[in-house]
Amino acid sequence: MAAIIEDNTPDVQHGGTGLEEYGEKQLYSSSSGLPELPEEESYGDHDVSRPFPVLPGEIEETHQLTIRALLVGCGLGAVVGASNIYLGLKTGFTFGPQLFGAIFGFAILKPLSKLLPESGLISRVFGGAYFGPKENCTVSSGGLGILFVSAVPAMYRLHLLSENPEQDIGKLIALTVCAGFFGVFFVIPLRKYYIVHQKLTFPTPAATAYTIRSLHNGRTGAIAARKKSLGLLYTFIATFIFKVMTGYAPGVIYDWHIGWTLYRLGFTSIISLDNYGWWIEFTPAFFGAGMLSGLNASWSFFGGSILAWGIIAPSLVKNGLAFGTSVSDEYPLVSYQALSFDDPSLYVTKPSPRYWLLWPGVFIMLVYSFTDVILNLGPVFQSMRKAGFNWDVRSWFRDDPDDPDDEDLTPQADRIPFLWWSVGLLLSTIMCCAILATLFPLNVGEAILSLILGFIFSFIGVQSTGHTDVNPVTTVAKASQLIFGGIGKASHMPLQPSQMFNLSAGVVAAGSAAQAADMTGDLKTGYLLRAKPRNQFIAQLCGAVVAVFLTTGLFLLFTKASPCIILGQCTYGAPSVSAWAAVALAVSSPNLPIPPSSGFTAIGLGIASALTLFIKHYLIPKKYWSYVPNWNAIGLAFVVPQVFYSIAMAVGSSFNYFWLKRNPRSFDMYMFAIAAGLLAGEGLGGVFQALLAVIGVDGGKFGTAIGCPGFEFCG
Numbered sequence: 001m002a003a004i005i006e007d008n009t010p011d012v013q014h015g016g017t018g019l020e021e022y023g024e025k026q027l028y029s030s031s032s033g034l035p036e037l038p039e040e041e042s043y044g045d046h047d048v049s050r051p052f053p054v055l056p057g058e059i060e061e062t063h064q065l066t067i068r069a070l071l072v073g074c075g076l077g078a079v080v081g082a083s084n085i086y087l088g089l090k091t092g093f094t095f096g097p098q099l100f101g102a103i104f105g106f107a108i109l110k111p112l113s114k115l116l117p118e119s120g121l122i123s124r125v126f127g128g129a130y131f132g133p134k135e136n137c138t139v140s141s142g143g144l145g146i147l148f149v150s151a152v153p154a155m156y157r158l159h160l161l162s163e164n165p166e167q168d169i170g171k172l173i174a175l176t177v178c179a180g181f182f183g184v185f186f187v188i189p190l191r192k193y194y195i196v197h198q199k200l201t202f203p204t205p206a207a208t209a210y211t212i213r214s215l216h217n218g219r220t221g222a223i224a225a226r227k228k229s230l231g232l233l234y235t236f237i238a239t240f241i242f243k244v245m246t247g248y249a250p251g252v253i254y255d256w257h258i259g260w261t262l263y264r265l266g267f268t269s270i271i272s273l274d275n276y277g278w279w280i281e282f283t284p285a286f287f288g289a290g291m292l293s294g295l296n297a298s299w300s301f302f303g304g305s306i307l308a309w310g311i312i313a314p315s316l317v318k319n320g321l322a323f324g325t326s327v328s329d330e331y332p333l334v335s336y337q338a339l340s341f342d343d344p345s346l347y348v349t350k351p352s353p354r355y356w357l358l359w360p361g362v363f364i365m366l367v368y369s370f371t372d373v374i375l376n377l378g379p380v381f382q383s384m385r386k387a388g389f390n391w392d393v394r395s396w397f398r399d400d401p402d403d404p405d406d407e408d409l410t411p412q413a414d415r416i417p418f419l420w421w422s423v424g425l426l427l428s429t430i431m432c433c434a435i436l437a438t439l440f441p442l443n444v445g446e447a448i449l450s451l452i453l454g455f456i457f458s459f460i461g462v463q464s465t466g467h468t469d470v471n472p473v474t475t476v477a478k479a480s481q482l483i484f485g486g487i488g489k490a491s492h493m494p495l496q497p498s499q500m501f502n503l504s505a506g507v508v509a510a511g512s513a514a515q516a517a518d519m520t521g522d523l524k525t526g527y528l529l530r531a532k533p534r535n536q537f538i539a540q541l542c543g544a545v546v547a548v549f550l551t552t553g554l555f556l557l558f559t560k561a562s563p564c565i566i567l568g569q570c571t572y573g574a575p576s577v578s579a580w581a582a583v584a585l586a587v588s589s590p591n592l593p594i595p596p597s598s599g600f601t602a603i604g605l606g607i608a609s610a611l612t613l614f615i616k617h618y619l620i621p622k623k624y625w626s627y628v629p630n631w632n633a634i635g636l637a638f639v640v641p642q643v644f645y646s647i648a649m650a651v652g653s654s655f656n657y658f659w660l661k662r663n664p665r666s667f668d669m670y671m672f673a674i675a676a677g678l679l680a681g682e683g684l685g686g687v688f689q690a691l692l693a694v695i696g697v698d699g700g701k702f703g704t705a706i707g708c709p710g711f712e713f714c715g
Contacts, residue, residue, distance in 0.1 A: 083683020
């Protein structure tokens with residue numbers, strides 16, 4: 001989906017949490033709101049495994065890679081990157097940039113193209129007057145935010161880096177460079193294998209290509225583009241202003257602590273509602289995420305919250321299996337969110353409900369993701385066998401200009417030369433080995449192993465994304481932590497070096513795989529629009545350079561404004577961070593610091609998630625799949641203690657359902673634009689709040705705490 005659930009989350013970007021049938025006859029993808037593209041089917045009468053046909057009278061684009069497209073792409077990348085780091089640190093959710101970039105890129109560059117001359121120096125430097133779909137495709141707005149909402153903050157939570165992230169800026173940039181550039185180069189052979197050879201659908205990238213093509217489709221497309229652009233812009237501005245205002249009165253216009261309010265009115269026992277996190281937050285981003293996720297994923301997430309924080313957590317506390325910490329001497333406010341303890345024995349003997357629930361949540365998502373990948377391999381192998389599988393592996397990756405059976409419909413001159421990506425891959429591998437061996441506790445062999453794992457995980461991510469629009473790579477990549485945990489124990493590493501070894505290797509594997517999976521989708525969009533892959537490759541390289549410094553700078557900004565991000569226990573829940581830190585701690589400890597009751601529950605629920613998938617695939621007709629619970633979303637609810645996010649998503653998905661029923665035409669026109677505006681508006685509003693905190697004019701100094709039971713409970 002365009003909103004992704006990152007890391008321990010079902011992907012709401014790097015794919016979606018699932019496909020949702022909103023109407024009786026119309027299926028929408030979780031990432032676009034556009035008609036879903038089943039494999040070997042089409043938009044209209046077009047086969048989405050092949051490029052769109054050239055329209056009669058279509059203008060030839062002489063400027064596909066332009067400075068204006070790169071500048072706008074980097075600008076939109078900054079918006080998406082800032083929003084994703086904010087949302088990722090809050091909850092682990094991020095959202096995909098493809099459709100956001102397609103619509104906003106068109107809205108910016110189409111008017112700009114009318115102001116530029118058709119010839120001369122300005123035209124040659126910035127691009128000609130004509131702005132077409134292939135240049136629109138170049139407006140890439142991806143990023144590397146995954147690193148800074150997961151493993152990197154986990155390093156600080158475990159005290160593996162200095163207390164001030166600004167002192168580690170060199171290490172942070174180096175780690176980002178490793179994940180970013182290695183992923184950019186090895187994505188090229190994946191293009192030929194998955195897009196050309198296997199002909200995977202890639203629902204969201206295909207929907208993006210269809211959107212771009214429709215936006216450039218004469219007068220009708222221009223009218224639709226204007227409506228979509230204005231809908232996105234107005235929603236973005238309104239949400240941005242609302243989010244900034246919430247910093248000054250969070251308890252009045254953002255967080256409604258119903259349990260706290262009723263407690264103050266005399267209903268004393270209902271304070272438990274607030275202690276377990278059951279309050280309402282008017283969060284536009286997660287209302288929009290629910291619109292994009294659909295009913296199945298959103299209500300599965302909400303159902304998981306009820307199970308975890310409405311049933312299991314209170315039962316644990318009542319039976320003495322988990323414990324809270326009092327946060328007020330005056331009021332019976334209790335925090336059940338602790339994840340780190342000074343005494344290691346407390347992880348087992350006196351865990352918090354959040355720590356106890358973490359292990360079932362992570363295990364559910366791991367088992368569910370791996371089972372889903374395995375079950376989807378059968379149809380893949382069958383389609384390969386029917387198509388006549390080519391056992392010459394070299395032909396999957398390297399072009400042969402004399403091959404009469406070449407399936408790639410892109411002209412040879414427009415393809416990415418083998419020398420470009422092979423040399424780049426070699427140099428990036430050498431660079432990664434040098435960085436990891438000098439700045440982090442890995443030798444060359446271990447560094448190469450982390451890169452190989454990233455390559456393997458990218459196959460899983462791209463395969464899943466191409467078939468289902470769900471990218472499980474950030475969950476699946478936790479397998480790297482288990483592998484490197486075993487290596488660390490075999491090497492008898494001390495505890496902290498072992499944890500640093502585990503996290504640095506894991507983040508390179510996960511980050512490079514996620515980067516490759518995202519960019520394969522971009523190349524699918526370009527393939528359908530007949531854009532030049534070599535131009536896209538150059539644009540991706542430029543985007544990676546910008547993303548390296550942009551995402552690092554944004555992380556420093558957020559940690560400066562809210563140091564609790566790396567210290568823990570604040571309004572930034574950071575579930576991805578907690579999961580990475582917990583796994584690193586577990587695999588590096590002499591004894592697993594997991595309460596026995598939590599471990600047994602994790603095994604039981606993991607088996608239940610796998611059985612559900614088997615039943616779904618083999619016993620339930622496909623038309624009823626939308627009624628089968630999504631265990632990835634249920635597992636996420638165990639990891640994310642903020643239940644108000646699942647409430648907002650459930651409401652957002654329900655709103656979408658009735659909107660589609662009542663007015664399908666306006667739904668098709670505005671749904672994605674409004675959802676993207678809600679996500680980006682709150683995310684960028686959060687960035688602006690951080691800037692206000694840095695300069696000392698935020699709500700903490702000039703706002704009101706009316707309605708807030710405590711700092712850690714508001715905002």
